[in-house]
Structure formats: structure tokens, C-alpha cells
Amino acid sequence: MSPNGFNGIISSNGNGHVAPLHLQAPPAPTPSVNSLKASNLFFSPAPPGTDRSGTRGRYMLSIPWSKQSGWGQPKIGPLETINLDPLAGALQYAVSCFEGMKCYKGEDGQLRLFRPDKNFDRLKRSAWRIGLPYDWDNSELLDLLVKLVALEAPIVPNEDGTNLYIRPTLIDASSSFGLREDGLASEAMLYVATGINVGTKIYPSADGKGLKLNTSSDFIRAWPGGTGSYKLGANYGESKRPVHIAKQPGYAMSLWLHGDRDYISEAGGMNIFVIKQASDGFLEFVTMSLANGIVLPGVTRSSIIELLTNHASGIKDFPTVGMPKNIRVVERDIPMQEIIDGIADGFFGCGTGVVVVSIAEITYANNVYHIPYNPLVRLIRDTMTALQRGKIESEWSYKVPAWSGPGLESTEEVIIT
């Protein structure tokens, strides 16, 4: 795996020039005094009678870090508050980054993660960008994360659309006024909280109805030279909150536009694909280039690109029957005018949250543009879901080993796996 968490996308921008910084792997990290060690785990069982009926995971994983002593003892214990200095960088200067991951329970009861290394690598990139530590060994972090996830096994449902949402978060816990000589946090906290997706549909399914989007060109999500390609808290707060910006009544979310031709970047927190019949007979899957650094390099995005390009080149057939052979993936910016001109033969968003969702309607400059429903969106969605849930076996699916914390059996909170 590429150390920056990309999936061969870099090569599409390679033409002898040095890649923009946001496409480069972070420099080798300075090793912490003490490295992150899963074997140091301290486990604190939830007290007897802990409520398991809510939609929040009952446990959390937390690992402190300091410049002076490196990674401290990892702890898995009951969900609790994060206690911070009022002047902590996370609160004052938005020095925080996160990942969104999902754990799926198959019909066989097996819990599976989807390409966790991709998320860990992206978290490293984000951390590097804002001066947080990023020197952990992914396998150590994975070892801890799967234990946390295994503890929640009894409360993870196994119907389609349900899962355990996992939120790794890395924040600057050190007090920060003004400028720091080295620009780095002196204390940090890596923690992981979870939540149950019980299958309530925030987003309509990709059954042909599709989402309605409005567009935002007054409010711009990201810009070249900014942080749009990093998963920083700072990219999300301002874009999600104000009613009139993020989400207008009747719309699922906003399509973010940028530049003098109102190029499409993302929709809400999703990457975007436009399906387009090309004049040479090929079906094109057009998605925004990562080259200008304003688009998040999504794990779902890169997985779909990989499946489609492997299929097109004959390296490996698309895992599900029905994908035509004459397809190609194109990474380029798409101006709104192309949507207005009706070039789209399909339009979908993708991301860990939605997986894959069809887009049916876009409102732009007071006009409504309808996008034809393309059944390939459903095919891609079903394929991704099958890969994630283990209905299709693949190396992308990571099986979570069973684990019941030591001492847990002595409480009422017996874990039955």
C-alpha cells in the first residue's frame, strides 16, 4: 500500500512534474519516545448493568501522547468525556482530524472492517498536515481497534444497512496561545468512539429515487492550497452547520462548487461520480481529480476506481455480473455546464457514510436539473456492500477476531460472541 493512502491515483497526475504537496506521502515521522504498543492495553470493563439499548457504543479506546514521553498506555473502557485544557489546540485552533470507518456484521455473525489501513494512512496524512504525531504502526492501532469493536459485537445488528460506525479522532490536547516555534502539538489524544447505525435511512437508498441536491457557489468548501484533501474537523464544521448553507428544506445536501466555471467538488461529505456515454462508445465514470487538492481522497472512491479500472483493463473482472466491458474512469473537473447540457447518464455520490447513492436532481441557479437513473449505480452499490459485508470475499475485508476483555466475564456484561 502506498504510504499516503492513495490507490494508484498519483500516477494519473504524473507527467514529470513534482506532485503537489497534498499528493505526496508525508515525510518520515520523527519517532516518538515511546511507540504505540497494543500490548500495553489497559482494559476497564463497563460496570454491571450498563445500558446497551442506545445507538452509542458503550466503550471507547483512548491513547494519550506527549512530545516528552511519546505514546502512553492505550485504554479501552466505558465511554467517557474528553477533558481538555480550555486553551487546548483542539478547542481553540481546530487542531483535530478524524476518520469514518464502518464495521459490518455478516449473516454468519462475523464482524468485518473495510480496508482499515486506508483510513489509518489517511489519518496519518491529516495529522501530519496539522502538526500532530503520525508515527504509529498501523498494525498496533488495528489490534486495539478490533478489540474495541469486538466488545460491541453483541449490539451490532446484521441487517443490510446496519453497521457499527467507528470514529477514530486525533486531537491537540496541549494548551496553545499564539505561535509555536516548531508548529507541533506537545500533547495529543488519539481516541476512537463508535455508534450503531440501526438502518434508519438518513439518505434514501439507491433504488431509483435518488437524492435531491442544491448547489452552493456562494460558499466554497475548499480551494487549491487549502486543506480539502485532508480529513480535518476544520473542513466540516462550517460546511455542515448553517441552515441556509448546508442543507435547505427538501434537499439532502449541497453540491459544493468552485472556480470560475462552477466546477463540482463534493456533495455534502461525499465524493461524486458522473456516468457519461462517450462518443467512442465507451461508458465513462468521471470523478473529480485529486490534483488540485480540494477533494477528499475517499476510500470508497478509490475502491470503486480500482474495481472499474481493473475490470476495464482485464486485470480482474468486476466482482458482480452486469458491468459492461467498454468503460473507463476519467479523473477531471466537471463544470456545472456539463450537467446543464445533460451529459450525465447517471450521477452518484459515494463515501463510507452513504456507501453509494444515486443523485436524481440538482438545483442550480434556480433551475432544477433531472439526472437519469442509471442501474449501474445500484450494481456498484450492491457490489460495495457485498464486499463490505463479506458476501463477496476479498482481501479488502478484514475479519475482526473475537475478543472479550479480561475481567469482563466477572460482570453482568457478559459478551457472547
Add this chain to the structure above:
Amino acid sequence: MSPNGFNGIISSNGNGHVAPLHLQAPPAPTPSVNSLKASNLFFSPAPPGTDRSGTRGRYMLSIPWSKQSGWGQPKIGPLETINLDPLAGALQYAVSCFEGMKCYKGEDGQLRLFRPDKNFDRLKRSAWRIGLPYDWDNSELLDLLVKLVALEAPIVPNEDGTNLYIRPTLIDASSSFGLREDGLASEAMLYVATGINVGTKIYPSADGKGLKLNTSSDFIRAWPGGTGSYKLGANYGESKRPVHIAKQPGYAMSLWLHGDRDYISEAGGMNIFVIKQASDGFLEFVTMSLANGIVLPGVTRSSIIELLTNHASGIKDFPTVGMPKNIRVVERDIPMQEIIDGIADGFFGCGTGVVVVSIAEITYANNVYHIPYNPLVRLIRDTMTALQRGKIESEWSYKVPAWSGPGLESTEEVIIT
């Protein structure tokens, strides 16, 4: 005072068009169920023997808010941690905004704030932008803030360059996964922490040496349609942290550039003024326009503009002798080429942190450009400092009434004012 905290700047952009959203006052807020009431203050004295030797204020002010019950009881008590849900909007999505204010102790022992309403109004704009409550009455908040400040009176030094730095902060304390229907926080916390500036010089004084800046055009601080004109945590973290971005060895900070002509926006966290001899004999003070929303509308910036324009128009003389009469303030974008061409007859940064500081040297595209030192920078700095410290009386200076918390006299921690 204009409800959006601007100082007549809006009119300079008025030419019949509707002002960009970031130049408009926020819409009238929805009143909270319970309004913010200073009379509800709960005061908790610091325990006997609390250390007063550090550079942190010993007390903090905190006021909880919830959608359900509005503003809760304000509390002034010993500095303590902020305890948040791991999924709080402040930690996950950078839903946080802040202000920087200073309290100065005069030679007479009197504590003074500088235009606190300006900061409170700007905090309201920031809060509105990210879906936090902004319906408080500034006079209620001021009433609480001055009590906090008064408690620290004994530890505030009164030499030039020293002060009590005040950090009002407003954060989203509510758990947030995914999209919210109304885009608004359901719980928030407004708190104020303080720190002593003991006169250690982070920035060199404006005595002719001046700062050295490098320039950043690979990394862009803000962009039209973004949040550069709001004081959000999200604008600061990514810009301050990485070594190679924010602060290179030998440089005080980075000059932020943007656009195809590398226009100057800010330097570090300061607004910028260029002094330029115009061909018609006038001396121009050129500062970046607020029109495109990428520059923070600084309180120091607007105060300097007001002093200079009043002086030029004859409304009110500059408070200190020595300012020429034939001057004008120009708000426009300045491309780096003008600096290269040597148009600058002086260059300074301003802000609450630095007050006013001369800039002597700018490194751009591997060339070093020297800026002549202009003694008017020192004049402006001394004038602003005199206004802030009460050496020149003005309506901008707010005298902090003495206050010793009830019950405090019963501890060792007796406040002597």
C-alpha cells in the same frame, strides 16, 4: 455600533449592489428560552493557596447553553478542564470560534478593556456562521467578563507591553454524527480563559528592526466563499502548525498570499497596512479590502482606519502629534509585484496580539525584499498603546470596575485592588 462589528467599512463596498453575505450583519437571532443573565452568576472562590505565579489566569468564566433551556447559570470559578462528549461538534467538526482581547493596567492601577463590544459583535458573527447561539446581550456578557478580569487584577502587571490576554471561546458541546436537519448545535459552551502577557517579546517592537516574513503561496489561508473573515478555530489550526508552512527558521511568520497575482491577505494572524507615497502628494495607507471575505475584520485594523480617516477628513485630529494631514486610507488588494516594485514606504502588521508592528523584510520566490522603516508606524503604535492603556482618554477605553467575588475575603486569596 453596527451590529456586525464593522466600522463603517461596509460603505466603502457599497455601490448599489447587495453586500456579500460576509459583509452583512447576521440575521436577528432566535431568542434562547432563557437569556444570558449576568445577575445569575455563581461565583466559586479559588481555594486558599492557589498559585498566582504562573502566566495563566487563575479563574475562568463559563456559561452553558442548550437549545432546550437556553443560557444556563454563568459561573466564575477556578480554571478547570472542559469536559466534552468525544463526539462533540467542537472536537469532530471544528465548531468553535473565539476572540482575542486584552486588558491593560494603567499607571494608575486602573484596568481597561479596548472596545469590547467590537469583539463581542464579531463573536456573534462567527457563532452565526457555524450554527452556534448568538443572541446574548453584549452588556450582560461584558458584566461577567469584567468580573473575571477584576479577579485577576492583582496579577496583571502595568508595564508597557504587559497585559491580561482574554480569550472568549464558544464551542459546540453537542454530540454530532452526520447531518443535522437545522444545522445548529443543540448544546454549546461559552467560556473565557485568560493569560498574563509579562512582556516577553514574541514579536520584536516597532523600533526600526521590524519583522522578517516569508511568504506562502502554496498554502492559502482563505478564499472567497470561505470563512477567512470569521474568527473560527478552523482558520487557524492548519495555518499555524506545520513547521514548513507557518514559521520557518529566522522568520517571525508567513505572509499569506492568494489569487493569480499573489495578492497579500494577512501575515500570521495580523492585518496588514502598506504605507505608500502617492503621485498626488498624499500618503496612502493601503490595507486589504474586506470585500472578498478572506481577511479578518480586525478591531485594531478598523480602529486605525477610523483614526486616520477622521484625521484626513478633519472630523477629528489624530490623537498624537506628528501625523501628516495629506493622507488617505485605501482598501484594496495588493499584489506582491507592488512590493517587488518597491512601492512600499512602510509596511506594518496590526492586531490585538501585536498591536502594531513594523515589517522590515519579505522573502518571496527566493528573493529578499527590504521595506524602508517608516516612523509613522511607531507613531501609530504609540497612539494605539496610549489609547489602550488610558494614557489618552477615549470612549474606546472601557474601565473595568473593581470587584472581589463574594466569599473571596474568607479565603487566603484576598483580592487587593
